[in-house]
Amino acid sequence: MQFLKKNDYGKYFVDRFGIPEEIIEKYTFWVRGKRVWAFSGEFIDVKDIEVLGIKALSLGRTPKPSTAFLRVIGKYAKKNVVNLDKEKALKFLEGEDIEGNFDVEQGYVIVKSNNDILGCGLYKGSLINQIPKKYRYEDTWL
Amino acid sequence: MDKQKLEYFKQYSEIIPNFDAFMESLEKEQPYWMRVNTLKIGEEELIERLENKGFKLEKYKNLNAYKIVVMPVKHPGATVEHSLGYYYIQDLSSMAPVLVLNPQKGEKILDMAAAPGSKTTMIAELMREGTIVANDVNFNRLKSLGGNLERLGITNVIITKKDAKSGNFGIKFDKILLDAPCSGEGTIRKNPWGFRAVNDREHKMLARSQKIMLKNASKHLKNGGIIVYSTCTFNPWENESVVEYGIENLGLKPIHFDLPIPHLKGVEEWRGERYENSEYYKRIYPHLEDTGGMFIAVLKKE
Ligand SMILES: C[S@@+](CC[C@H](N)C(=O)[O-])C[C@H]1O[C@@H](n2cnc3c(N)ncnc32)[C@H](O)[C@@H]1O
Numbered sequence: 191m192q193f194l195k196k197n198d199y200g201k202y203f204v205d206r207f208g209i210p211e212e213i214i215e216k217y218t219f220w221v222r223g224k225r226v227w228a229f230s231g232e233f234i235d236v237k238d239i240e241v242l243g244i245k246a247l248s249l250g251r252t253p254k255p256s257t258a259f260l261r262v263i264g265k266y267a268k269k270n271v272v273n274l275d276k277e278k279a280l281k282f283l284e285g286e287d288i289e290g291n292f293d294v295e296q297g298y299v300i301v302k303s304n305n306d307i308l309g310c311g312l313y314k315g316s317l318i319n320q321i322p323k324k325y326r327y328e329d330t331w332l
Numbered sequence: 333m334d335k336q337k338l339e340y341f342k343q344y345s346e347i348i349p350n351f352d353a354f355m356e357s358l359e360k361e362q363p364y365w366m367r368v369n370t371l372k373i374g375e376e377e378l379i380e381r382l383e384n385k386g387f388k389l390e391k392y393k394n395l396n397a398y399k400i401v402v403m404p405v406k407h408p409g410a411t412v413e414h415s416l417g418y419y420y421i422q423d424l425s426s427m428a429p430v431l432v433l434n435p436q437k438g439e440k441i442l443d444m445a446a447a448p449g450s451k452t453t454m455i456a457e458l459m460r461e462g463t464i465v466a467n468d469v470n471f472n473r474l475k476s477l478g479g480n481l482e483r484l485g486i487t488n489v490i491i492t493k494k495d496a497k498s499g500n501f502g503i504k505f506d507k508i509l510l511d512a513p514c515s516g517e518g519t520i521r522k523n524p525w526g527f528r529a530v531n532d533r534e535h536k537m538l539a540r541s542q543k544i545m546l547k548n549a550s551k552h553l554k555n556g557g558i559i560v561y562s563t564c565t566f567n568p569w570e571n572e573s574v575v576e577y578g579i580e581n582l583g584l585k586p587i588h589f590d591l592p593i594p595h596l597k598g599v600e601e602w603r604g605e606r607y608e609n610s611e612y613y614k615r616i617y618p619h620l621e622d623t624g625g626m627f628i629a630v631l632k633k634e
Contacts, residue, residue, distance in 0.1 A: 217487065231463030231488035234440065236502040240474065241491035244482050261372075261417065262485040283412065306416055324479070331410045332385050 193220040193227065193242050200228075202253050203246075207300060208268030217243070224249045228259055255298055257309030257321055264300045264307035271300045272317060279303030283327035288317040337520065340529040344566055347599045348617060357619035362521035364400040364408045365392075365424045365623070369484050371457055373418045381413060393592055395431075396457075397424050417483040422450045423522065425616045425623040428593050429511060429562035432628055435459035439506040442552055444496040444545060447473030449480040451511055456486040465501055467492045497544040504554040512542045514563035514570050518625025521618055539569040543577045550582045550633065558587065559631045564624060566615075568599045571627040572607040579609060584631035586612035591628070594620040598629070 199219040203209045217228040220242050229243030246259040264271070272292045274282055282288055282301060292299070294313050298320070301311040310320040338358060345351045366389075368375045375396060379389055386404035391397070400408050408414075408421050435441055435455045439462045446452045447468035455464055466489050468474050474493055481489055492499070496510070515538055520527040530538075542563075549559050561578070563570055578584040586609045598613030600606065616626040 228487055229490075230461070231490065232440065234463060234465060234490060234502050236465060236490060236492055237500065238492060238494070239490055240493050241478055241481075241489075243487045243489070244485070258482040258485065259487075262487060280412075283415075306412075308416075325415055325483075327412060327415070328410070330406065331412060331415075332405050 191222050193222045193239060195219070196221045196226070199226045199247060199253070203255070203263060206255075206298065207264075207270050209263055209266045213263060213266045219246065221249075226253070252297065254320070255310055257325060260300050260310055261307045264302060265305070267300050270294045270297070271302060272311060272313070274301060274303045274308070276303060279306070279308060280327060282308055282311070282317070282319060283321065283325070285319050285321060285323075285326045287319050290316065292317065334524070337524070337527060337529060341517070347568065347602055348566065349596060350619060353619040354617055357617075357622070358521060360521070360622075362423070362618070362624065363622060364403070364421055365427075366398050366400060366408060366419050366421050367396045367427065367454065367457075368398075368419050369417055369453075369457060370396065371460075372416070372485055378413060378418050382411070385411065392424060395427070395592060397427055399424070415483070417485050420450070420453055420480070420484065422454070423624045424593060424621060425518065425564070425626040426450050427454060428591055428595075428616060428626055429509060429560050429628050430454040430458065431593075432589050432591060432630060433507055433509055433558075433560045435462065435507065438462050440503065441465070442501055442505040442508045442549075443467065444508065444510045444549060445513055446477060446511070448476035451509060452477065452489060453480055453484050453486055455509070456484075456488060462488060464489045465492060465505075466490070467494055467496060467499065467501070469493060469495055497541060497548055499548065501552050503552075504557070505552055506554055506557050508549045508553055508557070508559045509562070510545055510549045510559055511562045512545055512570075512574075514538055514542070514565040515567055516564055517566045518564035518618070522624055535567050535569045539574055542570060542574045546574060546578045547582055550578065550584060553633045555633055557633055559584065559633075561629045561631060563627050565627065566625055568602040568605070568607070571629075572598050572602075572610060572613060573605060575613065575629040575631065576607055576609060578631055583633070585634055587630040587632045588612060589614075589630050593623075596620070598627075
């Protein structure tokens with residue numbers, strides 16, 4: 191399947207999280223199927239590209255940002271960011287939802303704890319966990 | 333360690349200086365090394381965080397390379413910081429080819445046998461901006477490469493799945509890393525169970541495909557560009573012999589280079605083959621700095 195360049199998807203991050211345009215402009219955005227990839231290199235026309243940059247969005251009724259890309263640009267966000275204390279951050283990384291009211295709009299949010307960007311959450315009255323399994327904290331970790 | 337596996341290395345007694353120390357080192361457990369992903373966090377900040385958790389880390393010279401002297405977990409990657417992409421576990425010897433490649437901002441670099449991406453991710457970290465084409469034939473290893481890029485937040489890599497012997501990579505590159513598939517003798521300490529001794533015929537077959545890969549690399553190199561050829565094995569057929577083939581047949585020129593990690597020069601002669609340019613090559617042995625093994629050569633196209 192081909193990657194099609196659609197830089198408009200960058201606007202999602204500007205609108206939703208207030209990421210400065212000059213940050214988003216460092217990336218080109220590429221659609222393949224139901225996924226959008228963010229790429230910061232110079233495009234090289236190699237046949238049969240498997241992966242171009244990293245996954246930034248999954249497309250559905252509303253676009254869903256990826257934890258991996260939020261971890262890259264999340265530090266520039268100005269809104270729709272939830273800041274958790276250490277204890278709750280660990281719970282969140284374990285895959286739990288977090289109860290509570292946060293000063294963010296409904297929908298996808300960036301979850302952080304101090305300077306650590308933990309990834310994607312879904313806020314609808316409480317904070318629903320969106321961290322992919324591969325990034326979940328395991329009890330043998332420190 | 334398996335006596336038979338150790339026996340296998342005796343064939344190199346003539347070419348590896350201080351051979352007894354070399355043999356002893358193979359039986360010793362190899363320490364872990366790591367480097368900080370400075371695309372995400374500062375060196376000092378991360379080291380402090382890990383030390384507060386009970387790690388003891390030793391910075392190597394002025395490099396972003398730390399020996400893990402004490403770790404409070406079973407595996408050095410079992411931490412939140414690792415999951416957040418703040419560091420990468422990589423042997424010091426494996427960092428050497430990338431230091432030699434010396435990636436610069438804005439360059440286009442081809443990494444022909446890249447998975448799981450230890451060197452690709454280090455290239456990205458050093459160059460900050462630029463473009464890397466990272467290639468491998470193995471699907472599962474490519475998945476690990478993709479996972480590592482995501483975890484470390486590296487966004488300037490194009491992944492392809494081609495045969496390095498024949499693949500077309502579209503353009504000519506400023507620099508090419510050919511970290512060739514090899515018999516892996518230098519990783520025996522890291523993975524004694526996984527190590528499989530190969531016979532002469534297999535070494536020769538590996539050498540044959542390494543030469544074809546070098547030829548394809550040369551085709552994709554700009555004039556004035558360099559190829560860093562590396563393997564993690566000791567066998568001269570897979571090292572000196574491949575590089576000399578490139579010098580004699582592909583018009584490539586060997587280049588002198590510095591390396592801040594202890595090493596010795598290339599082998600001059602082995603089993604009837606003489607290697608004219610051995611003083612251009614570098615070999616890292618386990619008994620020099622308590623690491624794995626590595627061969628490195630730099631070839632330039634003029
Ligand atoms: C020494 S490992 C590479 C390690 C990697 N450079 C790193 O630092 O993480 C060699 C790689 O070559 C790949 N390989 C084997 N045959 C190949 C071929 N014909 N074309 C491309 N890659 C190949 C293997 O799958 C393996 O991942």
